[in-house]
Amino acid sequence: MTKAELFSQIKKKSSFLCVGLDADINKIPKHLLKEKDPIFSFCKEIIEETADFAVAYKPNIAFFEALGTEGWETLQKVLELIPKEIFTIADAKRGDIGNTSKLYAKAFFEKMDFDSVTVAPYMGVDSVTPFLEFDEKWVILLALTSNAGSMDFQLIKDEQGKPLYQTVLEKSQSWGSDENMMYVVGATRGELIGEVRKVVPDHFFLVPGVGAQGGSLSEVAKYGMNSTCGLLVNSSRGIIYASEGTDFAKVARKESEKLQIEMKDLLEKYL
Numbered sequence: 001m002t003k004a005e006l007f008s009q010i011k012k013k014s015s016f017l018c019v020g021l022d023a024d025i026n027k028i029p030k031h032l033l034k035e036k037d038p039i040f041s042f043c044k045e046i047i048e049e050t051a052d053f054a055v056a057y058k059p060n061i062a063f064f065e066a067l068g069t070e071g072w073e074t075l076q077k078v079l080e081l082i083p084k085e086i087f088t089i090a091d092a093k094r095g096d097i098g099n100t101s102k103l104y105a106k107a108f109f110e111k112m113d114f115d116s117v118t119v120a121p122y123m124g125v126d127s128v129t130p131f132l133e134f135d136e137k138w139v140i141l142l143a144l145t146s147n148a149g150s151m152d153f154q155l156i157k158d159e160q161g162k163p164l165y166q167t168v169l170e171k172s173q174s175w176g177s178d179e180n181m182m183y184v185v186g187a188t189r190g191e192l193i194g195e196v197r198k199v200v201p202d203h204f205f206l207v208p209g210v211g212a213q214g215g216s217l218s219e220v221a222k223y224g225m226n227s228t229c230g231l232l233v234n235s236s237r238g239i240i241y242a243s244e245g246t247d248f249a250k251v252a253r254k255e256s257e258k259l260q261i262e263m264k265d266l267l268e269k270y271l
């Protein structure tokens with residue numbers, strides 16, 4: 001998918017919502033456990049009910065991988081369910097020496113037809129560029145993550161006072177462009193999102209951390225929105241586990257609609 005197509009979908013739906021498919025067999029409603037493939041049934045109902053409000057889906061690969069071969073098959077079936085105009089993110093956080101990254105890229109972009117994959121920058125240029133060699137496919141590079149451990153490395157300052165995440169942003173801009181690279185910036189980072197935006201004015205950000213992790217959607221938009229929106233805001237647990245009952249998908253619909261309504265106002269305010 002191109003950046004123009006993504007932006008056009010954001011305008012059409014008045015939404016920059018990414019629904020996170022962190023489909024945990026221990027958390028999905030119990031009545032689904034009698035189904036042949038409970039995770040598939042769960043994701044199917046979630047996708048059917050939230051697709052009106054979502055511009056992206058982010059299956060978290062760990063939740064599928066943990067189920068072994070069957071989990072990979074489920075992931076493939078779930079991916080095929082997602083309407084073609086909706087952006088798909090393989091949240092796999094990959095990155096290795098070049099020839100290995102090349103095969104990770106093939107797995108997610110050719111074997112499975114994801115639009116994008118999350119990649120860790122730690123191993124540097126040759127671990128990331130193999131993912132950038134596919135037309136209309138995207139790398140979403142970890143920059144400033146939402147978790148407490150992001151302090152351990154990402155916020156360490158060099159002698160000039162520049163935090164490591166900023167070096168990642170600066171250096172990686174020559175690896176790709178705003179047409180094939182996005183950055184992960186956690187919603188829990190408040191005004192630091194504005195600092196990231198100063199370094200990368202045009203790139204899209206994938207922003208997890210709204211909902212269960214307590215990030216503020218209005219702060220994200222205030223500090224992060226640019227002229228093509230530039231934001232995909234993810235919520236996983238806050239949507240998909242909003243109810244444990246048989247009404248889980250309907251409740252997920254309501255939760256995603258609530259976020260979409262808020263997003264519509266923010267788009268009108270800042271775009």
Ligand SMILES: O=C(O)c1cc(=O)[nH]c(=O)n1[C@@H]1O[C@H](COP(=O)(O)O)[C@@H](O)[C@H]1O
Binds near residue numbers: 238
């Ligand atoms: O790359 C990610 O998606 C990610 C980066 C980050 O900094 N923080 C973060 O929470 N995530 C992912 O975003 C999702 C957040 O889920 P919820 O907290 O349930 O909304 C999970 O799938 C995380 O793996």
